[in-house]
Amino acid sequence: MAKYQSPNIAAKLPEPAIENPQHVLPEPIVGGISQILADCFHPDEFVAIAPAHENEDGEIVPRSGVTLKAAEWQARVAAKGGIEKIFSTKHGLFMRINPMIKDGFKNADVTSFRHALIEFDRDGDGKPILKADQYQAIVASGMPVSALIDSANKSLHAWIRVDAPNEAEYKPRIAIIWKWFACMNLDTQNRNPSRLSRCPDGRCTVDGEVRHQRLLAAGFGAENWNAWELGNSDLDKPPFVDLAEIIAGDCEPERPTVADVGIGTGMLYAGRINEIHGEPGTGKSNVAIALSNAVMRNGDTVLYIDPEDNPRGFTRRALQLGAAADDLIHRCKYLHNPTPDEIMSAQRWSAKHHPQLVVLDGLAESMAAEGLVEDKAGDVLTFFRDRLRPFAEIAGAAVLVSDHVAKSSEDRGRWSRGSGAKLGRYDGASYNLSLIEAYSPGRAGAVRLTIAKDRNGGAGPTGHDIAEVHFAPGDGNLTIVTFRKPEQQGPLHRSDAVIVRIVSLLSSQGEATKRELRSLGKSQAVDQAIRLLTEEGRVLYAKRGCSHVYSLRAKCTYQLRKKAS
Numbered sequence: 001m002a003k004y005q006s007p008n009i010a011a012k013l014p015e016p017a018i019e020n021p022q023h024v025l026p027e028p029i030v031g032g033i034s035q036i037l038a039d040c041f042h043p044d045e046f047v048a049i050a051p052a053h054e055n056e057d058g059e060i061v062p063r064s065g066v067t068l069k070a071a072e073w074q075a076r077v078a079a080k081g082g083i084e085k086i087f088s089t090k091h092g093l094f095m096r097i098n099p100m101i102k103d104g105f106k107n108a109d110v111t112s113f114r115h116a117l118i119e120f121d122r123d124g125d126g127k128p129i130l131k132a133d134q135y136q137a138i139v140a141s142g143m144p145v146s147a148l149i150d151s152a153n154k155s156l157h158a159w160i161r162v163d164a165p166n167e168a169e170y171k172p173r174i175a176i177i178w179k180w181f182a183c184m185n186l187d188t189q190n191r192n193p194s195r196l197s198r199c200p201d202g203r204c205t206v207d208g209e210v211r212h213q214r215l216l217a218a219g220f221g222a223e224n225w226n227a228w229e230l231g232n233s234d235l236d237k238p239p240f241v242d243l244a245e246i247i248a249g250d251c252e253p254e255r256p257t258v259a260d261v262g263i264g265t266g267m268l269y270a271g272r273i274n275e276i277h278g279e280p281g282t283g284k285s286n287v288a289i290a291l292s293n294a295v296m297r298n299g300d301t302v303l304y305i306d307p308e309d310n311p312r313g314f315t316r317r318a319l320q321l322g323a324a325a326d327d328l329i330h331r332c333k334y335l336h337n338p339t340p341d342e343i344m345s346a347q348r349w350s351a352k353h354h355p356q357l358v359v360l361d362g363l364a365e366s367m368a369a370e371g372l373v374e375d376k377a378g379d380v381l382t383f384f385r386d387r388l389r390p391f392a393e394i395a396g397a398a399v400l401v402s403d404h405v406a407k408s409s410e411d412r413g414r415w416s417r418g419s420g421a422k423l424g425r426y427d428g429a430s431y432n433l434s435l436i437e438a439y440s441p442g443r444a445g446a447v448r449l450t451i452a453k454d455r456n457g458g459a460g461p462t463g464h465d466i467a468e469v470h471f472a473p474g475d476g477n478l479t480i481v482t483f484r485k486p487e488q489q490g491p492l493h494r495s496d497a498v499i500v501r502i503v504s505l506l507s508s509q510g511e512a513t514k515r516e517l518r519s520l521g522k523s524q525a526v527d528q529a530i531r532l533l534t535e536e537g538r539v540l541y542a543k544r545g546c547s548h549v550y551s552l553r554a555k556c557t558y559q560l561r562k563k564a565s
Helices: 032-040 070-080 131-141 167-180 225-231 243-248 284-297 311-320 325-330 340-353 363-369 377-393 421-425 494-509 514-520 523-535
Strands: 046-054 060-062 066-069 093-096 113-118 145-150 156-164 196-198 203-206 209-212 214-220 258-260 266-268 273-278 302-306 332-336 357-361 398-404 429-437 445-454 465-473 479-484 511-513 539-544 547-552
Touching (some): 032 070, 032 145, 032 214, 046 070, 113 167, 131 145, 131 156, 145 196, 156 167, 156 196, 156 225, 258 284, 266 429, 273 284, 273 445, 284 302, 284 311, 284 325, 284 357, 284 479, 311 325, 311 332, 325 332, 332 340, 340 377, 363 377, 363 398, 377 398, 377 421, 494 511, 494 514, 511 514, 514 547, 523 539
Parallel strands (some): 273 398, 273 429, 302 332, 302 357
Antiparallel strands (some): 046 060, 046 066, 093 196, 203 209, 258 266, 429 445, 445 465, 465 479, 511 547
16 A cells, blocks of 8 residues: 655755756845844844854864844944954854843853754755755745855855744744755754854855855845745645545555565565564574565665674675575665664665665664663654654665564563564564574574564464474575475464463463463463463463462453443
């Protein structure tokens, strides 16, 4: 079924041409500092102007700034003959975009949330944008611009007049600006109201050349923020989806179509986040690579994100498990332990090239590398939203996440370890990986894939064994990987038969230890049955010393009664 996306506000704004001779910059305004003081501040408001300096690490850093009333700055500039005569610096001169308290430099010191600063010099693909095209994009937005400043380097600084009554209202207006310019890679550090911008008529040194910062234009665009919002009233309209289009079109149930391994169905859902988890040593990476090999054999592209192994180890293992060298060269895009910026770059690449499968082989390691904790729901939701969801929703790929399980078999259930927030994020198929027989490069063995969750129902019911993956030694140190359907699972699946015996025993004697329950069948089948019964809420367990004691949940004794007439 097709994925539906909310409309992008940035679509209103045409992408700027990288080179367009028709776009030209305005001529600089003489006395720009005086005009910006007069146009953007009241005479009795404190304005912070900050020279930059070179710190011990050789970095150019602005100071906190000197605060004077706008009228006092005007008088000093006039008396000295220019702002550059007040501050003698070659490292650049800055001023805060909003009025401050006396000696203020923090967000809490802002006295009027009047302006927001936008700055960009590259588009969504990382290509440079000429200043003339930056100017055109700002003009095309129609937003109220109090001042447009040439930074004397690669970018322009535009002061958008938002006139927010307080910080609480300032933030949503900032969010609207960022959505509008979504295709422009706005500098995310410019969201705060105490932000420093380049000060007109100041100087800075770029590549050994002293350049002047100039005010290019002032007071253009919409009359004010409210007028601009009124002209763009659909900005806050909820992005309702027209369900009639879905009903009239393809409303068939979704099926897993990615990674056809020869068992009559695909293993993964396209455009969704799928998952595989298991204990250490069960071969999660081997299965992820085997699924990737199946995708590449079909002529499709795989993006493999690997925070655990290294390029040589991954390549060796993929070849050993049957990958064709030509596929690895042309159909596999491999990222080793990427930074957040590199993952975002991969997202942009994926949106353009549409790989069929994106694998993250090591969720916990990727989160830890960003200082996130898998036990914290907020961290989990942030990582899934920012790092994984774009691959599924924008690129349309099947995302496969490899994860670990909790150490305690009693507490793990059928899920991977960490915050329960993970559960809702997997909107494709989630599989539990368990050993049938241990294997190694020189020894045959197999693992079982059991459905832990399938929101769409296309793969099968929870607890259903969907596939067995068999590994056998081959010639030349190769491992032959075969996916097989498990034996026919009738109404009484092997775990269902054990469930009947467990319920019967607990009904007759009230409670039982795990050791007693394991006498009812093979340990693995009993453990699986106990997990299913516990997750369904039919069986309760409690710790008594070193033992786990199980009992049936008491039946509800409440009965519906006919309403008296």
